[in-house]
Amino acid sequence: MRYLIIISVWFLSVMSMGFAQDEAEEETRxxxxxxxxxxxxxxxxxxxxxxxxxxxxxxxxxxxxxxxxxxxxxxxxxxxxxxxxxxAGLMDVHVHLASRGDNPADYALNGVTNAYKTLMVGVTTVRDLGAADDTIFKLRKAVADGDVIGPRILSAGNIIGVGGRDNGKECNGVESCRRTTRDMITSGADWIKIYSSCSGGQFCSNEEGAPMFFDDEIEAITEVAKKYEIKVAAHSHPRASALHVLKYGVSSIEHGSFINDEAMEIMIREGVYYVPTVAVMDMIEEDIADPESDPEMVAHETKFYENNPKKIYEAYKKGVKIATGTDAGVVPHGKNYREVERFVELGMANADALKAGTVNSADLLDLSDDLGTIEVGKIADIIAVSGNPLEEIKxxxxxxxxxxxxxxxxx
Ligand SMILES: [Zn+2]
Known part of the structure; x- marks a missing residue:
């Protein structure tokens, strides 16, 4: 009886192998x-x-x-x-897909809409640098599973800062910074995003503004990130804040409005990326032109407007690696092409602007083996436009x- 069972099982296995083979053979590529x-x-x-x-x-x-x-x-x-x-599909390495609204339902609905808008303008990969809650991780999964239409998402989760922000996670003192960074990574963050200076809409983000963290705090963050092999993106406007975080091994400077020669030299030497989010100038331009705007804010924004494009051109000429990030969420989603257009307006060659949006961005995200170019073996993220952006960036x-x-x- 035992032999009979063994033989039957063996026979059935061989039979099913045979069927599997036939099926494979019959299936046309x-x-x-x-x-x-x-x-x-x-x-x-x-x-x-x-x-x-x-x-x-x-x-x-x-x-x-x-x-x-x-x-x-x-x-x-x-x-x-x-x-x-x-x-190749474009990349936007600085977006906020799911951060607007009053509650998780808003974040989710906005996130789904924004993801769709982003993909429809040819952006097939984004790095989300700061969401209101963990909706972004759910959106990342929903897109990956094919349930929501959008670009592939890498996400930093919540922004780590010194506190006082609605959507941030607090880091105050070494223990707190370690805990917060580790929590964010174990919750699923692909990147760590830190607020190392005031945000652009605050006067303390000006050229002379102070860095946010103490040395040991920023050191705690970068140490934890390194332990988990997660890269750190640092939001930085004032001159001193970029220099400060660069000492501790961040991988990208976001905005970098007032970075100086010294910071640029470190960035070139260490291969740190500059994500200047110059598309934000669209919004600043509107604010400056609006007669209803607060004159003090207009003066503040004018400094950015006059400084940033020049700074980006300087960094480009020196050879700082530049990637495309629009800060969509602050500026409208679905206009992600504005970053490469602004790059060309400030003096970058069309081919280099398109390289920033593909090859360089893939490099920053450690995705060069799979994305950023159309080459055999890579993932098929392919877009097409009418016209020729090498001649006319628009x-x-x-x-x-x-x-x-x-x-x-x-x-
Ligand atoms: Zn941002």
Whole structure:
């Protein structure tokens, strides 16, 4: 009887293996072939004409130098972008998707809407640098699971600061800073975001403003982050605050409004990224022009307006690595292209602005092996615009096609 059972089990296993094999053999490969009129595979490199990008299982399987219509016996879907400019999905490394509103329901609804708007303008990856509660972690999962349409999200959770903010987590003294940082990481943060200076809307964010943390506090934060191999992004406006946090090994300076030569030199030496969020100048411009604005605030903002674009150009010329972050949430979501447009307005070459939004941003996020370019083996995050943003940067607004991980979201 025992032998009979063993033999039956063996027989059934062999049978089911046989079925599994048959099923695998019968299943036809499903691929998408994109016919790209102009392909900027790697921003900064020469473009190629009349290319075919073969996408399978969410990845780039091949790039062929002409228009091909088949790949073996695969079931093919052709995407005709013969008169379009095709490039890698854009990134925005400084957004706040789920931070506006009065309660968690608002955060969730706004988060879903903002995620959709962001993807529709060709941004396939974002780093969220500060949310009101843990809604952002749920949004990150919902997008990853395919339940919500949006860009891939890396999230810092709540911002760590010295207190006094509604949406921040407090760090006061070494123990508190350690605990807060560790809690944020164990809650699921991909990054740590710190407020190392006042926010731009406060007068203490001016050039002479003071750094927020004590040495041992910032040291506690960066030590914990390092232990968990999590990078730290530091919000910083005044001259002294960037210099302060740079001493302790942060990976990006956000805003960096009044960074000086010394800070830039450290950033070049240590490979620290500058995320200048110059798209915020749109809002500052409006405030300055508005006769209803508070004159004292206008004076404060004018200093940023006159200083920041020049500073960014200086950093660019010196060779500081620059990535694109709009601070969407402070400025409108779905206009994430404003950062590269502003980069070009302040003197950056079009190709370098597009590189900041793809290659550099992927590098900052440690995603270069998978994203940032259109190369064989990478994840298929591919967008297309009409026109040519290498000649006219405003063409980056004309997004006609968005693919994220091989799936088409806009065509
Ligand atoms: Zn921000």
């Amino acid at each position: 499903k691929i998408t072939i994109i016919h790209a009129g102009t392909l900027m595979a790697v921003a900064g490199n020469a473009t190629l004409e009349r290319q075919s990008i073969i996408v399978e299982d969410g990845k780039i399987k091949g790039i062929k130098p002409s228009y091909v219509n088949e790949d073996g016996d695969a079931d093919v879907t052709i995407v005709d972008l013969k008169d379009k400019f095709v490039m 063409d980056i607004e004309n997004i006609v096609f968005v693919m994220k991980e091989g799936r088409v979201y806009k065509d």
